[in-house]
Amino acid sequence: MRPPLPPFTEETARLKVQLAEDAWNTRDPGKVALAYTPDSEWRNRDRFINGREEIIAFLTAKWQRELGYRLRKELWAYTDDRIAVRFEYEYHDADGRWFRAYGNENWEFDEHGLMRKRYASINDLPITAAERRIAHTAE
16 A cells, blocks of 8 residues: 555545655655556657656666756646646756756556556756756755
């Protein structure tokens, strides 16, 4: 069980979004993957990912490239077992170039509160270190 469980209210949908933001900001692929069903289905940009093992491999590679990653999520809409979010995150590459990524995600949950589908559309924008808006922790 991964509360809060569907059907969602505005309060529980907001909590689910905050819990997802908190988990992703740990940059721990194993911890993040536990929020998804074992056969979870993702579309992330142009990649199609299926199951926790692929999620862990994807996130491990992502956070090796996207250094200093910090994320913010915002509830956009919800229904009984679905949540839509807007998000932005910032990161830098190995050469010290900063980026801000913007996007939307559509989530679908099973009765145990695990996400079974995640579809993300994401765009990156190069920024300078001075343009950063999200507080970054030391690496």
